[in-house]
Amino acid sequence: MNLRVKNVGEIVLTLPLRSKESEGIDFVRANSKWLERKLSEPRTNPSLEQYFSKGGKVSLDNETRTVFMSLNARPRRRSWSTKTEGELHLSLDPLAPIENQLLSLLRSLAKDWLPPRVHDLAEFAGEEVQKIRVGDQKSRWGSCSSKGTISLNWRLLLLRIDLQDYVIFHELAHLRHMNHSPAFWAHLEGSFGRSAVEMPTFAGHLVLEVGPGIALLGTSSAMRDREPDIARVLQAFGIAPLGYGIYTLGFYRYFSEPVSGVALGAWALPVVALMLACFGLWVARENLANEAPWLRDRLNSFLVILLLIAATTVAIDFGVVPLGPDLSFFSFGGGVTFSLASLLVTFAAWVMWFLLAFWCAAFGTRSGRKRYLDVGVTAVGVGVVTRFFDLIGGQTGTGVLFVAGGSVLVGTAWAMEKWRRQTLARMGET
Numbered sequence: 001m002n003l004r005v006k007n008v009g010e011i012v013l014t015l016p017l018r019s020k021e022s023e024g025i026d027f028v029r030a031n032s033k034w035l036e037r038k039l040s041e042p043r044t045n046p047s048l049e050q051y052f053s054k055g056g057k058v059s060l061d062n063e064t065r066t067v068f069m070s071l072n073a074r075p076r077r078r079s080w081s082t083k084t085e086g087e088l089h090l091s092l093d094p095l096a097p098i099e100n101q102l103l104s105l106l107r108s109l110a111k112d113w114l115p116p117r118v119h120d121l122a123e124f125a126g127e128e129v130q131k132i133r134v135g136d137q138k139s140r141w142g143s144c145s146s147k148g149t150i151s152l153n154w155r156l157l158l159l160r161i162d163l164q165d166y167v168i169f170h171e172l173a174h175l176r177h178m179n180h181s182p183a184f185w186a187h188l189e190g191s192f193g194r195s196a197v198e199m200p201t202f203a204g205h206l207v208l209e210v211g212p213g214i215a216l217l218g219t220s221s222a223m224r225d226r227e228p229d230i231a232r233v234l235q236a237f238g239i240a241p242l243g244y245g246i247y248t249l250g251f252y253r254y255f256s257e258p259v260s261g262v263a264l265g266a267w268a269l270p271v272v273a274l275m276l277a278c279f280g281l282w283v284a285r286e287n288l289a290n291e292a293p294w295l296r297d298r299l300n301s302f303l304v305i306l307l308l309i310a311a312t313t314v315a316i317d318f319g320v321v322p323l324g325p326d327l328s329f330f331s332f333g334g335g336v337t338f339s340l341a342s343l344l345v346t347f348a349a350w351v352m353w354f355l356l357a358f359w360c361a362a363f364g365t366r367s368g369r370k371r372y373l374d375v376g377v378t379a380v381g382v383g384v385v386t387r388f389f390d391l392i393g394g395q396t397g398t399g400v401l402f403v404a405g406g407s408v409l410v411g412t413a414w415a416m417e418k419w420r421r422q423t424l425a426r427m428g429e430t
């Protein structure tokens, strides 16, 4: 049994299927004190004025905009402007009630903006809309009549643009299915272009590179004696995404984007990728680089740590691991802030890049394989240059740093080539 008070002062009592009405009435009586208190509570709808003065936003013209109000309109000449990106400027009449002006402005903006948006999205979804109404519904975002009329609430303007679109797509899907059947949801998912297994974050994509990369590397090592050609191909297919994954992980601080309410399906792909990687490592434990057991053990440890870093990014993005405090850094034209967790991951990825690069060079030297030495030396050089540019970030456009960047580039290339030749010469002697 469940009793609740709706905001319009309506009382709703829900009874189990086979219960008597009298039981329900007894239940209401037993809860009369609570009901009285609930009904006497003042209604706490915040005004639009309060909402906007606290930074409330409006979604209009393809973007979510911060609202700025100024009381500088001539009598009865209120107006609005969306000229500045990300902002909506409302100019209000100081002598008339503010709230009424805001209400009528927003309603007329909603009438201007929502119908064309519905037509655009309808075209995208391949639907045809007969009629669109924008109203002041009390408890619905939107509805769709059997005659194909879509009614929308002007308050959709107060939602984030993607949520606004979602409501519109929902109503459009009702043009095909006038219910909420599985067929309706399947159709909605298709037209909205979102899948349950969608990767909502950067980390999700990253894990899809790192995980299978490690898995391919591991499995290639298992067959390199029997099928050396296939093993070499697998190795190349493993190293490419793995290298790319670690490289992009080095920019994680810019892309960490915790999301809440992730669909369960979104976990599926990263978890499968990580499990694959664990399997690959298990296969690789004896076979990978077995010419040099000491180096082999190091490589396996590095890959395990890398896997943990990748798993951490997913946990951070999906809100399982907290981001920690925000740290500010100096940057020309305004400071930048990064969360502690995203910085730690970024730094760990940089370290991992260099460790693996040095490992490659060492393995090449030890096992007499020039190819590994080349890859290792190049990776160290690429690491120095990209990290340098990453650190100076937005200042790459300034002349001095352009010259400095060029020097780092040329200097690194020269040093790496010298290192490579020296190592090769030493390899020749032994």
Ligand SMILES: [Zn+2]
Residues within 6 Å of the ligand: 170, 174, 179, 180
């Ligand atoms: Zn519906």
